[in-house]
Structures are given as structure tokens and as C-alpha cells.
Amino acid sequence: GEDVEQSLFLSVREGDSSVINCTYTDSSSTYLYWYKQEPGAGLQLLTYIFSNMDMKQDQRLTVLLNKKDKHLSLRIADTQTGDSAIYFCAENTDKLIFGTGTRLQVFP
Amino acid sequence: NAGVTQTPKFQVLKTGQSMTLQCAQDMNHNSMYWYRQDPGMGLRLIYYSASEGTTDKGEVPNGYNVSRLNKREFSLRLESAAPSQTSVYFCASRQAGTSGVNEQFFGPGTRLTVL
Numbered sequence: 744g745e746d747v748e749q750s751l752f753l754s755v756r757e758g759d760s761s762v763i764n765c766t767y768t769d770s771s772s773t774y775l776y777w778y779k780q781e782p783g784a785g786l787q788l789l790t791y792i793f794s795n796m797d798m799k800q801d802q803r804l805t806v807l808l809n810k811k812d813k814h815l816s817l818r819i820a821d822t823q824t825g826d827s828a829i830y831f832c833a834e835n836t837d838k839l840i841f842g843t844g845t846r847l848q849v850f851p
Numbered sequence: 852n853a854g855v856t857q858t859p860k861f862q863v864l865k866t867g868q869s870m871t872l873q874c875a876q877d878m879n880h881n882s883m884y885w886y887r888q889d890p891g892m893g894l895r896l897i898y899y900s901a902s903e904g905t906t907d908k909g910e911v912p913n914g915y916n917v918s919r920l921n922k923r924e925f926s927l928r929l930e931s932a933a934p935s936q937t938s939v940y941f942c943a944s945r946q947a948g949t950s951g952v953n954e955q956f957f958g959p960g961t962r963l964t965v966l
Binding site for chain 2: 749751776783786787831833835838839840842843
């Protein structure tokens with residue numbers, strides 16, 4: 744069945760790198776996504792990767808995709824307090840399947 | 852453009868009461884979705900509408916009904932609310948059926964408490 748898994752919590756010090764991991768199940772997904780949810784708000788698309796890519800870099804964000812292991816990761820360099828949020832990975836079938844979300848807490 | 856709007860923002864119901872959550876989008880998107888978000892559970896799809904005139908069940912449809920009133924509007928109805936339906940409800944839309952990134956846009960959410 745469809746199941747996208749993430750760890751629930753991550754705590755990092757300001758200025759360090761954060762790595763959020765995700766495993767997915769549908770190998771036919773064309774795109775894989777990372778969404779960000781700030782407190783009291785809906786989700787917003789943060790970045791995405793096309794399934795035939797291994798890596799995508801976008802400023803402080805690096806997305807790595809291992810299709811063989813169905814593993815997706817999001818690295819945030821120089822993590823700031825404004826990065827504190829819940830991060831969801833999602834795979835794309837006829838509808839988006841979201842992971843459970845990882846709550847990132849950044850402390851000074 | 853307002854994007855995706857939801858009403859109300861907050862609601863408190865008693866067990867057994869009914870209510871309808873409203874959602875509208877002004878982006879001319881074909882597909883619309885209703886999710887619920889619970890701690891540790893992520894987002895779970897309740898119902899979706901791939902296009903005007905069609906609706907389909909998602910992962911957790913029991914206790915809910917939906918209406919795709921027109922291309923813009925997609926409402927979610929709780930006929931007899933139960934405490935287990937206490938949650939934050941999100942509506943979303945996307946322009947499905949086209950190639951490309953196919954970003955899904957979310958509303959701000961409705962926080963529902965059932966006593």
C-alpha cells in the first residue's frame with residue numbers, strides 16, 4: 744500500500760545543518776516534494792525533485808533522492824530559527840501522499 | 852488572487868451536531884482535496900475531487916460527506932459530529948492532469964473541536 748514515513752522530531756542548533764529523511768513506496772512517482780508548515784498555517788511547497796534526478800540544490804536546501812532504496816532527504820544548511828516548522832515529504836500518484844511530518848526545532 | 856480560502860477558521864461543536872466546512876479556490880484548478888491533520892498522524896486524505904462533478908473517498912472518509920458544488924467550491928460535511936473528529940481540517944487544490952510540478956496549494960485550515 745501507499746505509505747510515506749518520516750521521523751517525528753529533529754532538534755538542531757542554530758547554524759548547524761539539518762537533515763530530514765523520508766522513505767516512500769511508489770516507484771512510479773514522477774515528482775517527490777517537500778512541503779513546509781509553519782505554526783498555525785497550511786502547507787506550502789518548499790522544493791521538489793524530478794524522479795530522474797539524484798540531487799537538487801536550491802540555495803540552503805539540498806534534496807537527495809535514492810530511487811533504489813526509495814529514500815528522500817532534505818538538507819538545510821546553516822539552519823535558522825525561522826526554519827522551525829513541520830516538514831512533510833510527499834509522493835505524487837493521482838493524489839499526493841504525505842508523510843507523517845518531521846517537526847524541526849532550532850535552538851540558539 | 853486569494854488562493855484557497857476556508858471558513859470558518861475555528862468551530863466548537865457538541866457531539867451529534869452537524870456542520871459544513873466551506874472551501875473555495877480562485878486558481879481555476881481541476882482537483883480539490885480535504886485532509887485532516889492530527890498530532891503524529893500527518894495529513895490524512897478524507898475525500899478528493901479530481902474534477903468538477905466527481906468525488907472519491909480518501910484514506911479516512913467515514914463520518915464525512917463532500918460536495919463539489921462547482922469548479923471553485925468543495926465543501927465537507929459532518930452529519931453527526933463525534934469527538935474523534937476533533938482535528939484541524941485543510942482544503943487544498945491543484946491543477947492535476949498536466950505535466951510539470953503540479954504543486955498543491957493549501958488553505959489556512961479550520962480548527963474543529965467536538966465536545
